[in-house]
Amino acid sequence: KQEVTQIPAALSVPEGENLVLNCSFTDSAIYNLQWFRQDPGKGLTSLLLIQSSQREQTSGRLNASLDKSSGRSTLYIAASQPGDSATYLCAVGTTSYGKLTFGQGTILTVHP
């Protein structure tokens, strides 16, 4: 059974810092990996999707890497802003049907 763990559970940084969120998974036989953002009381917004054959994806200030053999992914956020404050969720897809297994999330607070 796939298990996804995210570290740290919470992170508080001053504005402008670069930061890294970590995600690990137990079964390396994955289809893809996605990073989502969730604002309080809201649904999820997809940030980056990495296919199992890829090693990284970039979108603006966000960069996600994938090391399938070691069961790890990182989300790098450059020059953090208060608007980046949210919960960041890592999810692993194990089939082509799109079924995802989620981590518990990292609560990020960026203070001015």
Add this chain to the structure above:
Amino acid sequence: SQTIHQWPATLVQPVGSPLSLECTVEGTSNPNLYWYRQAAGRGLQLLFYSVGIGQISSEVPQNLSASRPQDRQFILSSKKLLLSDSGFYLCAWSGLAGGRETQYFGPGTRLLVL
């Protein structure tokens, strides 16, 4: 463009009452559809998924059921709610974005069972 709707946004129900949450998707056809629950202090848990009309797969044994009467409609139901059914319920659909499959989530329904 594609849009996903969920209603109601918030629901307070007594234990033992029935439940019906609805999710509809616009702007796409034959999507894969999913119901997730996010309980307080816990991660997102996949409850059901559907690859077509009338096709439902359950991921975990529970007090809930799902139905897909139309291509873009997904319903989550219960005959008798339990306290443990409280949580944030999210509907999602999956499709191709830039040639890669990704999931799109609705705004969610917050359910409180008292």
